[in-house]
Amino acid sequence: MTETVEKQIVTPYNVSGLVDYNKLVKDFNAELLTQEQIARIGAITHKEPHMWLRRGLFFCHRDINPILDDVEKGNKIYLYTGRGPSSDALHLGHLIPFIFTKYLQDAFDCQLVVQLTDDEKYLWKPVTIAETEKYAIENIKDIIAAGLNPKKTFIFTDYTYMERMYPVVTKIQSRVTFNQVKGIFGFQPHDNLGKISFPAIQAAPAFPESFPHLFGKQKIRCLIPCAIDQDPYFRMTRDHAESLGAYKPSLIMSKFFPALQGSMGKMSASNPNSAIYLIDTPQQIADKINNHAYCSVQDIEEFKKNGTKVADDVPYQYLRFFLNDDQQLEKIKNDYENAQMMPQDVKNILIHQLQELVMNHQIERQKVTDEVIKHFMEIRKPEVQKEEF
Amino acid sequence: MTETVEKQIVTPYNVSGLVDYNKLVKDFNAELLTQEQIARIGAITHKEPHMWLRRGLFFCHRDINPILDDVEKGNKIYLYTGRGPSSDALHLGHLIPFIFTKYLQDAFDCQLVVQLTDDEKYLWKPVTIAETEKYAIENIKDIIAAGLNPKKTFIFTDYTYMERMYPVVTKIQSRVTFNQVKGIFGFQPHDNLGKISFPAIQAAPAFPESFPHLFGKQKIRCLIPCAIDQDPYFRMTRDHAESLGAYKPSLIMSKFFPALQGSMGKMSASNPNSAIYLIDTPQQIADKINNHAYCSVQDIEEFKKNGTKVADDVPYQYLRFFLNDDQQLEKIKNDYENAQMMPQDVKNILIHQLQELVMNHQIERQKVTDEVIKHFMEIRKPEVQKEEF
Numbered sequence: 119m120t121e122t123v124e125k126q127i128v129t130p131y132n133v134s135g136l137v138d139y140n141k142l143v144k145d146f147n148a149e150l151l152t153q154e155q156i157a158r159i160g161a162i163t164h165k166e167p168h169m170w171l172r173r174g175l176f177f178c179h180r181d182i183n184p185i186l187d188d189v190e191k192g193n194k195i196y197l198y199t200g201r202g203p204s205s206d207a208l209h210l211g212h213l214i215p216f217i218f219t220k221y222l223q224d225a226f227d228c229q230l231v232v233q234l235t236d237d238e239k240y241l242w243k244p245v246t247i248a249e250t251e252k253y254a255i256e257n258i259k260d261i262i263a264a265g266l267n268p269k270k271t272f273i274f275t276d277y278t279y280m281e282r283m284y285p286v287v288t289k290i291q292s293r294v295t296f297n298q299v300k301g302i303f304g305f306q307p308h309d310n311l312g313k314i315s316f317p318a319i320q321a322a323p324a325f326p327e328s329f330p331h332l333f334g335k336q337k338i339r340c341l342i343p344c345a346i347d348q349d350p351y352f353r354m355t356r357d358h359a360e361s362l363g364a365y366k367p368s369l370i371m372s373k374f375f376p377a378l379q380g381s382m383g384k385m386s387a388s389n390p391n392s393a394i395y396l397i398d399t400p401q402q403i404a405d406k407i408n409n410h411a412y413c414s415v416q417d418i419e420e421f422k423k424n425g426t427k428v429a430d431d432v433p434y435q436y437l438r439f440f441l442n443d444d445q446q447l448e449k450i451k452n453d454y455e456n457a458q459m460m461p462q463d464v465k466n467i468l469i470h471q472l473q474e475l476v477m478n479h480q481i482e483r484q485k486v487t488d489e490v491i492k493h494f495m496e497i498r499k500p501e502v503q504k505e506e507f
Numbered sequence: 508m509t510e511t512v513e514k515q516i517v518t519p520y521n522v523s524g525l526v527d528y529n530k531l532v533k534d535f536n537a538e539l540l541t542q543e544q545i546a547r548i549g550a551i552t553h554k555e556p557h558m559w560l561r562r563g564l565f566f567c568h569r570d571i572n573p574i575l576d577d578v579e580k581g582n583k584i585y586l587y588t589g590r591g592p593s594s595d596a597l598h599l600g601h602l603i604p605f606i607f608t609k610y611l612q613d614a615f616d617c618q619l620v621v622q623l624t625d626d627e628k629y630l631w632k633p634v635t636i637a638e639t640e641k642y643a644i645e646n647i648k649d650i651i652a653a654g655l656n657p658k659k660t661f662i663f664t665d666y667t668y669m670e671r672m673y674p675v676v677t678k679i680q681s682r683v684t685f686n687q688v689k690g691i692f693g694f695q696p697h698d699n700l701g702k703i704s705f706p707a708i709q710a711a712p713a714f715p716e717s718f719p720h721l722f723g724k725q726k727i728r729c730l731i732p733c734a735i736d737q738d739p740y741f742r743m744t745r746d747h748a749e750s751l752g753a754y755k756p757s758l759i760m761s762k763f764f765p766a767l768q769g770s771m772g773k774m775s776a777s778n779p780n781s782a783i784y785l786i787d788t789p790q791q792i793a794d795k796i797n798n799h800a801y802c803s804v805q806d807i808e809e810f811k812k813n814g815t816k817v818a819d820d821v822p823y824q825y826l827r828f829f830l831n832d833d834q835q836l837e838k839i840k841n842d843y844e845n846a847q848m849m850p851q852d853v854k855n856i857l858i859h860q861l862q863e864l865v866m867n868h869q870i871e872r873q874k875v876t877d878e879v880i881k882h883f884m885e886i887r888k889p890e891v892q893k894e895e896f
Contacts, residue, residue, distance in 0.1 A: 284669040
């Protein structure tokens with residue numbers, strides 16, 4: 119990554135500047151995942167750790183150890199992740215947390231809850247409630263298509279689930295002041311009441327009490343896989359968890375998936391050429407990679423002489439996310455950096471990889487009928503562990 | 508009322524000082540009810556206007572005329588009132604809005620919704636959610652015992668009804684800033700998020716959209732009977748009603764029911780001798796009136812010589828609330844002020860009146876079974892006007 123003096127700003131509402139992840143982890147007072155912890159995840163789950171762990175893409179955490187202790191002992195834990203349904207077309211970056219969550223759900227064999235913050239989008243964006251609810255359902259189809267376990271996944275929208283969550287929401291709201299959310303999120307006195315009180319709504323699912331149908335009155339730990347920009351919500355949540363009689367939620371956090379134009383923070387839904395969308399055709403994928411992906415090779419003669427560096431080469435960076443074979447990835451890196459492999463060859467491998475991923479996603483998504491959605495959103499006791507309640 | 512230089516403070520959270528109601532109406536930019544409006548209420552409802560209208564106890568309003576126009580034309584309107592369930596023992600002052608609401612419901616033959624803000628009490632007081640929910644159910648028994656029409660009354664608590672109301676809540680929250688609630692309610696940056704965003708929750712039932720099971724998508728007017736300290740909530744509500752595609756809610760507002768110790772604002776639940784409770788025995792009622800009601804006669808010889816003034820005499824003021832016979836009340840006033848009637852005689856009439864009221868209330872309250880509560884709280888279409896939907 120190139121050096122920069124630009125100020126680094128990372129909140130749930132704003133990511134700008136080149137991100138120095140080590141500095142961010144230090145600023146947030148989170149912890150980097152160690153090789154030992156990653157190896158332990160492999161050992162206790164009897165699976166190779168996910169490539170995004172191996173490659174440092176999910177790279178930092180809060181309190182991952184007690185989660186691993188519980189999983190190792192066979193104690194129940196649950197996963198919580200979510201999405202703000204801002205538009206009905208998701209891009210690859212949106213899929214990252216759900217692909218990783220599916221891996222964790224399978225590896226830990228545990229319950230998952232997924233929150234769609236349709237209320238947040240209404241409060242922040244110029245959209246109607248009906249539109250956010252429609253986006254939420256469209257997004258849910260993509261989320262389910264990521265392969266979540268239908269027996270152990272509960273998906274809900276805030277507008278449809280608020281009644282059951284509202285006691286926990288008020289418990290959190292009663293413990294957090296305007297001054298505090300001003301400090302954490304930068305809210306201002308001219309911000310609307312919905313925005314100001316929203317952090318409690320994103321915090322609520324981190325408490326098992328929000329899901330009596332799933333957890334009864336059990337005190338169990340929650341692990342939240344998310345991108346690091348969501349950390350402020352859960353720092354706040356953790357500050358008040360114990361006074362609510364709950365464990366502080368644990369976090370496992372990712373770096374941002376880069377935009378096609380380069381690693382400057384997150385992708386933008388407002389520029390269709392900044393991202394590969396899950397509805398893109400194979401041809402669109404090829405065109406976007408060929409024409410819009412930032413390539414570290416800008417002068418081919420210079421490249422042939424001196425090679426390149428892959429740190430800010432988008433096709434290579436995308437392969438780090440989507441090429442599962444470590445050896446093949448390492449070979450591409452070496453060959454490409456030493457000009458043994460041409461930029462177009464790297465792009466072609468990526469195009470093939472993404473076309474397959476997106477096509478498979480589209481096939482899975484088509485299987486998500488209204489019936490399937492209803493099943494995932496139904497308020498019912500867990501199917502598998504029924505006897506425990 | 509005696510003159511005072513003490514500062515007059517009236518908000519939903521604080522009533523202090525002797526209240527100058529005319530000044531309050533002017534400060535709040537509300538309007539006094541005129542004799543013509545009161546006569547019109549009598550004419551269109553074919554009933555004598557309630558004694559509290561005749562006697563200036565429900566004394567001011569916002570937009571009462573369009574409500575009366577609609578009632579006259581046979582257009583549907585609805586009533587909304589509520590209560591913050593702070594304890595399980597209500598006093599006479601708590602009953603006033605419900606007695607008056609019952610009168611309006613019968614006179615206008617209309618739907619009524621009653622909100623129990625159990626969340627508000629959790630956010631403001633050192634009580635658990637379970638306690639506020641228990642208080643709410645106890646309070647609902649008293650509210651039903653006031654004689655509300657079981658076919659046209661929907662009673663709900665925020666904790667049980669939030670899901671259906673939440674879209675409207677966020678619509679209001681999105682339109683109101685922290686600066687605005689700071690200005691209206693005096694909230695401070697160190698106040699908790701629940702308090703700060705609560706005004707939207709009290710505002711929501713003023714929109715028919717909050718009750719799709721009762722009103723579908725009809726645009727109908729709402730009339731709110733309440734004590735004048737609740738006006739700030741609805742000033743805020745009215746400011747945003749039209750942008751939500753609704754009518755500004757109308758208000759009809761009362762003076763405060765005086766404490767036994769005198770007219771200094773509202774009664775206090777923390778001093779059991781400041782109020783007659785709905786669970787008091789006939790003997791307790793007699794003792795409280797005899798020993799704790801502030802009497803304008805402090806020197807009996809002076810009284811025999813010069814009479815008294817009833818303006819701050821609590822037994823007489825209570826009779827203004829609870830003695831229905833205008834002529835008898837006028838005679839008591841004249842005789843008492845001219846020392847033709849002794850203070851104890853006035854007290855005796857009041858004691859008899861209140862013993863009967865409270866005994867009847869207790870009898871009605873005993874009839875409120877769990878089944879009855881369930882009926883009032885059930886989310887169902889209106890029974891009578893079913894064909895209209």
